[in-house]
Structure formats: structure tokens, C-alpha cells
Amino acid sequence: MTDVNTKKSGSTTKVDTVTDDKGEKVATGGGVPVQQLAFLIGLVINFTILYTFPELDAESRDKLIRFPQNGDDLRLMHSVLEEYSESHFAHVALAYVSIYINF
Numbered sequence: 763m764t765d766v767n768t769k770k771s772g773s774t775t776k777v778d779t780v781t782d783d784k785g786e787k788v789a790t791g792g793g794v795p796v797q798q799l800a801f802l803i804g805l806v807i808n809f810t811i812l813y814t815f816p817e818l819d820a821e822s823r824d825k826l827i828r829f830p831q832n833g834d835d836l837r838l839m840h841s842v843l844e845e846y847s848e849s850h851f852a853h854v855a856l857a858y859v860s861i862y863i864n865f
Contacts, residue, residue, distance in 0.1 A: 804864030811857045816850055818842075 780788045818826065822845070825838045847854045 801864070804860070808857070808860050808864055811853075811860055815853060815857070818846065822846070 782788050822842045826842045828835070830836045830839060
């Protein structure tokens with residue numbers, strides 16, 4: 763069993779020291795948790811992938827970047843995305859996998 767010495771400060775509890783069964787101090791780990799660091803690295807990777815995407819032409823950009831009002835608008839958006847993913851499949855697949863893993 764481990765004993766934890768704590769100090770109350772406001773509504774948070776800070777851990778001072780942790781001792782194991784033998785009475786030896788155990789490292790409590792300070793700094794940034796691994797999960798937060800991994801999340802930030804993932805965000806940087808995702809931003810880099812999305813930032814390096816090839817440009818859309820003006821006509822495709824106009825079809826894609828707007829709020830769809832009806833089914834025809836959705837079909838136009840789908841056709842642009844389908845064409846883009848066919849011509850840049852590796853980049854789109856890499857972005858999809860990267861975002862899926864990170865989130």
C-alpha cells in the first residue's frame with residue numbers, strides 16, 4: 763500500500779511525496795502528462811498534413827465552400843470531394859488515418 767502526503771490549495775489537491783510499502787519515496791512524475799504531449803504532437807502532424815494539401819481550383823472551391831441549401835448542393839459538394847480524393851488519394855487517405863488516430 764502506498765501513502766500519499768497531500769496539501770490542499772483551494773479546490774485542488776497537490777501531491778507532495780509518495781512512499782511505497784518499504785517507506786521509500788517514489789517518483790510522482792512532474793511536468794506534462796504523456797497523453798497531452800501525444801495529443802499536441804498529433805495536432806501538429808494533422809495541421810502539417812492538411813496545410814500541405816494541393817490547392818483547389820476556383821470553380822471547385824466555390825462549389826465546396828458553402829453551406830448546402832438542398833440536395834443538389836450536396837451532390838455538387840460530393841462530386842468535388844470525389845474528384846479531389848481520386849486525384850490525390852494518398853494525401854486524403856493519410857489525412858483521414860491521421861485524424862482518426864489522433865481523435
